Amino acid sequence: MNPDIVTFGRGGWRRDGEPWQPERPFYAVLGDPIAHSLSPLMQNAALDDRELPHEYVALQVAGEHLAALKRACRDGLLAGFNVTAPHKEAVAALCDRRTVQAGELGAVNTVKVQDGAWIGHNTDSGGVLTVLSQVWAGATLPVRGVVLGAGGSGRAALDALLRWGVPDLELRNRSAAGRERIEAWLARRGLADRVRVLPLEAHREPPPTIPAVWICCLAGGVPCAPYLPVAAGPDPAVLLDLRYGDQRPPQAPPLGFKIEDGLSVLMMQGGLSFGWWFGPPIPWTAMRDALT
Numbered sequence: 310m311n312p313d314i315v316t317f318g319r320g321g322w323r324r325d326g327e328p329w330q331p332e333r334p335f336y337a338v339l340g341d342p343i344a345h346s347l348s349p350l351m352q353n354a355a356l357d358d359r360e361l362p363h364e365y366v367a368l369q370v371a372g373e374h375l376a377a378l379k380r381a382c383r384d385g386l387l388a389g390f391n392v393t394a395p396h397k398e399a400v401a402a403l404c405d406r407r408t409v410q411a412g413e414l415g416a417v418n419t420v421k422v423q424d425g426a427w428i429g430h431n432t433d434s435g436g437v438l439t440v441l442s443q444v445w446a447g448a449t450l451p452v453r454g455v456v457l458g459a460g461g462s463g464r465a466a467l468d469a470l471l472r473w474g475v476p477d478l479e480l481r482n483r484s485a486a487g488r489e490r491i492e493a494w495l496a497r498r499g500l501a502d503r504v505r506v507l508p509l510e511a512h513r514e515p516p517p518t519i520p521a522v523w524i525c526c527l528a529g530g531v532p533c534a535p536y537l538p539v540a541a542g543p544d545p546a547v548l549l550d551l552r553y554g555d556q557r558p559p560q561a562p563p564l565g566f567k568i569e570d571g572l573s574v575l576m577m578q579g580g581l582s583f584g585w586w587f588g589p590p591i592p593w594t595a596m597r598d599a600l601t
Contacts, residue, residue, distance in 0.1 A: 314344060317381065318374050324366075331386040336586070337368035339378075339400070340393035344369075345529065345555055347572070347600060348391055348579060355583050358592035363388070372399055379403055383425035389578070389586050392418045394528065397461025404429035405529035414468055415494055416461030419570045419582040424503070430585055431464030438472055438577030441522065442551065444569045447545040452519040453477040457509060457536055458526030459487035462551055464494065466524040467504065474520070479505040481536065511535035516542035516565075524549045529556030534563070541565030572600055 315324050315337065315403070322329045338348040338358075344367065352365035370378055375396065375531035392400045397416040400405065404600065405415055405426040411417050445451065454470040456463050459482035467480055482488050488506050495501045516538050525533040529552055537548065546566045550557060553571040562568045576596055584591045 313349075313366065314369055316369045317378050318371065319377075320590065321381075324598060333362065334386055334388040335363055335364040336388055337390040338365070338393060339368045339370055339390045340395060341369055341371055341395065343367045343393070346393060347554065348393075351576060351579050351596045351599045352391075352583065354595045355580075355592045358595035359587065359590075361587065372396060375399055375403060379425075379427060382422050382427070385422070385425070387422055389419070389421045391582055391596060392420065392461075394460060394462070401429055401461075403427060410434065413498065414461070414464050416464050418461070418465075418578065419585060421586060430582075431465065432578040432581035432585070433574075434468040434472065435460060435581055436574045437466050437469035437524070437549070437551075440569065440573045441469065441473065441547070441575050443573075444547060444549070444567060445522070445545065446547075446567065447520045451475050451522045451545070451547070453517065453521040454479075455521070455523045456480040456526060457523065457533055458528075459484075459491045459506075460526060462526040464491070466526055466549075467491075470522070470524070471500065471503065477519075478503060479507055481507045481509040484516070509536060514538040516540045517544065517546055518542050520544040520546070522547045524551065526551055530558050532558045532560045533563070534560040537563050537566075539563060539566040550552070576600055588601070 338346050346367050349365050349367050356363055365381050397418055401415055403415040407429040411429045414431050418433045419430040420426045454475040456466045470478055480491055495504055523528040527533055540563050548566050549569045551571040551574055580591045580593055
C-alpha cells in the first residue's frame with residue numbers, strides 16, 4: 310500500500326532503496342514490516358488540511374537498529390512518530406519520558422522528539438475505547454470481554470475494557486512468555502485478580518449466553534476464527550479486529566456477530582496522536598476521507 314518506504318539501518322536513511330537526507334523535519338509511522346500501513350495516507354491528509362510544512366512517511370526499522378535511530382534523532386529531523394508492531398514495548402523502554410497513559414501500559418504508540426529526547430505516549434487504549442462505545446449496540450455494557458494476543462495492542466485493548474468497566478475479562482496468548490509479561494503487568498497495576506490470563510488454543514465455544522466483546526490483537530495474517538464462538542447468542546456480540554487491509558486474513562465471521570475492523574481504531578488513535586503533536590483542531594473529516 311505504501312511503495313514509498315523510508316528505511317533506517319547501518320547505512321543510515323534510505324528512501325526507495327537510495328540514500329536519503331531529509332531536508333526538513335518530518336513525521337513517520339515506525340514498524341517492521343510497515344508497507345501495509347495506511348497511516349501516511351491519513352496523516353498527510355491531516356497535515357495538508359492544517360497547512361503544516363511536514364510530510365509523514367512509512368519508516369521501516371529492525372529492532373536491532375532502534376537505539377541507533379534514537380541517536381540519529383539528535384539532528385531534529387525526525388520530529389515525531391507513531392509506532393506499530395512489533396516495536397511498541399521496545400520503544401517504550403527507549404523513551405526518556407512517558408506520559409501517565411504510556412507508563413501504565415508499558416507500551417508506546419506515539420513519540421514526540423524534543424532536543425533528541427523521546428517522549429512517549431499511548432493513544433491506542435483511547436482509540437479502542439472510543440470505537441467500542443460507538444459500535445456497541447447493547448443497552449448496557451458487555452458483561453464479558455476477551456482479548457486475543459498479549460503484545461502492545463493487547464495491553465491497550467485490555468486497558469480499554471478495564472476503563473469501560475467490563476466486569477468479566479480474560480486475555481489469551483499463545484506463548485507462555487507473553488502470558489507471564491501480561492501477568493506481571495497486571496500485578497504491577499494491582500489488577501491481577503481482574504483478568505484471567507489463559508493459553509490461546511483453538512476451541513470453538515458455543516454461542517455466548519451473555520453480552521460479550523472479543524478484540525483480536527493477533528499478528529497480521531493469523532486467523533482469529535478458530536478462537537471465537539461458533540455464533541452469537543441472543544445478546545449482542547461484537548468482534549473488533551484491530552487489523553485491516555491485507556493484514557486481515559479471509560475468514561468467515563461467526564454468525565450474528567457485529568464485526569468492526571481496525572480502520573476506525575486507526576483513525577481514532579491517529580487523530581489523538583495528531584492532536585498531541587500539533588494541538589487542536591484535529592482534521593477528522595480529512596483523515597476519514599483519506600481512509601475511505
